[in-house]
Amino acid sequence: xKSKQRTAKKEPFFLGLDSSTQSLKATLLDGSLNILQKLTxxxxxxxxxxxxxxGVHRGADGxxxxxxxxxxxxxxxLLLEKARKADWxxxxxxxxSGSGQQHGSVxxxxxxxxxxxxxxxxxxxxxxxxxxxxxxxxxxWMDSSTTAQCRALEKALGGPQAVAALTGSRAYERFTGNQxxxxxxxxxxxxxxxxxxxxxxxFVASLLMGDYAxxxxxxxxxxxxxxxxSRKWAGSALKATAPGLAGKLGSIVPSHAAVxxxxxxxxxxxxxxxxxxxxxxxxDNPNSLAGLRLQKAGDVAISLGTSDTVFxxxxxxxxxxxxxxxxxxxxxxxxxxxxxxxxxxSLTRDHVRDAVAGGSWSRFAELVEKAPVGNNGCIGFFIxxxxxxxxxxxxxxxxxxxxxxxxxxxxxxxxxxxVLESQFLSMRLHGGNVGIHPVSILATGGASVDASVVRxxxxxxxxxxxxGDQADSASLGAAYRALHGWHCLKRKKFVPxxxxxxxxxxxxxxxEPDKAAHAVYTGILKQFAALEKRVIEGK
Ligand code: 5FX
Numbered sequence: 001x002k003s004k005q006r007t008a009k010k011e012p013f014f015l016g017l018d019s020s021t022q023s024l025k026a027t028l029l030d031g032s033l034n035i036l037q038k039l040t041x042x043x044x045x046x047x048x049x050x051x052x053x054x055g056v057h058r059g060a061d062g063x064x065x066x067x068x069x070x071x072x073x074x075x076x077x078l079l080l081e082k083a084r085k086a087d088w089x090x091x092x093x094x095x096x097s098g099s100g101q102q103h104g105s106v107x108x109x110x111x112x113x114x115x116x117x118x119x120x121x122x123x124x125x126x127x128x129x130x131x132x133x134x135x136x137x138x139x140x141w142m143d144s145s146t147t148a149q150c151r152a153l154e155k156a157l158g159g160p161q162a163v164a165a166l167t168g169s170r171a172y173e174r175f176t177g178n179q180x181x182x183x184x185x186x187x188x189x190x191x192x193x194x195x196x197x198x199x200x201x202x203f204v205a206s207l208l209m210g211d212y213a214x215x216x217x218x219x220x221x222x223x224x225x226x227x228x229x230s231r232k233w234a235g236s237a238l239k240a241t242a243p244g245l246a247g248k249l250g251s252i253v254p255s256h257a258a259v260x261x262x263x264x265x266x267x268x269x270x271x272x273x274x275x276x277x278x279x280x281x282x283x284d285n286p287n288s289l290a291g292l293r294l295q296k297a298g299d300v301a302i303s304l305g306t307s308d309t310v311f312x313x314x315x316x317x318x319x320x321x322x323x324x325x326x327x328x329x330x331x332x333x334x335x336x337x338x339x340x341x342x343x344x345x346s347l348t349r350d351h352v353r354d355a356v357a358g359g360s361w362s363r364f365a366e367l368v369e370k371a372p373v374g375n376n377g378c379i380g381f382f383i384x385x386x387x388x389x390x391x392x393x394x395x396x397x398x399x400x401x402x403x404x405x406x407x408x409x410x411x412x413x414x415x416x417x418x419v420l421e422s423q424f425l426s427m428r429l430h431g432g433n434v435g436i437h438p439v440s441i442l443a444t445g446g447a448s449v450d451a452s453v454v455r456x457x458x459x460x461x462x463x464x465x466x467x468g469d470q471a472d473s474a475s476l477g478a479a480y481r482a483l484h485g486w487h488c489l490k491r492k493k494f495v496p497x498x499x500x501x502x503x504x505x506x507x508x509x510x511x512e513p514d515k516a517a518h519a520v521y522t523g524i525l526k527q528f529a530a531l532e533k534r535v536i537e538g539k
Pocket of ligand 1: 020021100101102103141174222283284285
């Protein structure tokens with residue numbers, strides 16, 4: 001730290017934590033939105049005693065995936081120890097917020113709250129919390145062992161679309177409610193002996209404030225238990241999940257809410273100021289939305305990675321049983337965010353590039369240029385991995401000519417253009433179906449540096465595309481939210497997120513849409529949807 005500069009400026013500091021699958025990270029921010037420092041604890045290498053691989057334990061059934069809850073306690077201690085050694089100004093941090101991998105849950109035994117309130121500065125968190133949990137392992141988002149519970153929830157509530165309309169998503173295996181139902185069914189005695197169930201996000205907040213922290217609405221939406229519109233627990237979903245659940249979950253608060261002050265344990269051990277506010281923690285996807293400053297309805301990010309993800313803010317959600325998730329918006333208490341995920345992302349694009357351009361992106365871009373916008377109506381569906389948006393289990397490439405007749409192959413330039421057009425037409429179609437109507441797009445991830453990819457994205461979606469990778473967006477988003485929550489607390493009212501983000505660095509504009517090209521894609525969309533239906537149905 002540049003301590004001279006610090007003393008001269010007398011600025012407050014903000015801390016963002018990110019308890020993700022593989023690590024616990026921290027970002028230190030000043031009041032002028034400068035990122036000062038970052039730190040990481042890697043679970044596998046920094047805490048080898050917990051014997052995790054990639055931060056998790058996998059069950060013998062190949063479906064169950066958990067993480068040892070005490071490891072997260074040890075990680076918080078270690079991270080703050082590293083921060084102190086690195087001379088972070090912990091005493092001048094005025095607010096902390098955080099991010100947690102979504103859907104994971106922490107199970108407190110009876111007496112858990114008492115233990116939290118009496119955190120003992122002479123003991124490590126790991127030792128103090130050693131007997132705090134009714135289940136030592138936390139189920140996490142990679143778990144897919146609850147199909148039976150998902151079907152039962154859908155049956156109880158009137159089908160997948162009814163669950164989506166109520167909670168924002170159809171029943172998903174990793175969603176917390178279905179994980180809770182499984183534990184209740186397998187071990188009702190231990191379920192009854194559970195005093196409280198936290199999410200990963202609210203768990204870390206609970207440690208910091210020494211009490212059960214409420215769940216925030218954005219992360220609460222990833223449980224299949226919350227009414228997505230009222231942001232209260234949905235009684236029918238709770239009833240269908242497990243008895244006495246409302247009492248174990250506590251309340252739901254808006255994501256900008258100050259939920260408490262830091263506990264004495266952190267003041268005594270690490271020199272925090274006792275006035276430091278804890279702002280509600282939230283899920284990693286909502287925090288990334290804040291980190292990328294997708295603050296207005298229509299601000300959308302497209303992350304092009306191993307899998308592609310489209311997510312953004314929206315005012316009018318349309319929950320769908322087939323496509324993605326609707327969560328509450330973490331920076332706009334009346335708003336929503338949507339997230340859709342594609343299994344066929346970079347690996348599929350790379351496969352086509354290798355096949356038609358010998359592995360060269362520049363040769364691939366030349367091919368894309370050679371084919372006309374809209375490919376004369378030729379459309380392909382490139383399903384290398386079973387797809388989730390929309391669900392297409394059968395893998396393979398389906399190609400159609402302008403009249404909708406199946407073809408065995410395309411010329412190389414048609415093939416190159418087809419894979420990009422198909423992926424972005426799908427994002428336009430399915431994003432639109434859940435209410436994502438982009439006004440601007442922030443392209444992130446490896447493939448966002450490729451000009452042909454950005455060009456097609458921009459023309460298909462018809463709005464300007466910005467680029468600029470924001471590393472550790474969840475941890476940064478948590479620090480931004482700490483700042484935002486602190487402003488709301490100080491002014492005793494909700495302050496628009498955009499107002500406190502006004503000085504943040506601008507993203508780089510990479511492309512403006514070509515109106516004529518966009519009109520061509522608008523003309524194709526209906527045919528694309530009809531052909532996609534045929535592919536789904538295997539016709
Ligand atoms: C979202 O629904 C997911 O399951 C993942 O993105 C997890 O949040 C990763 F932590």
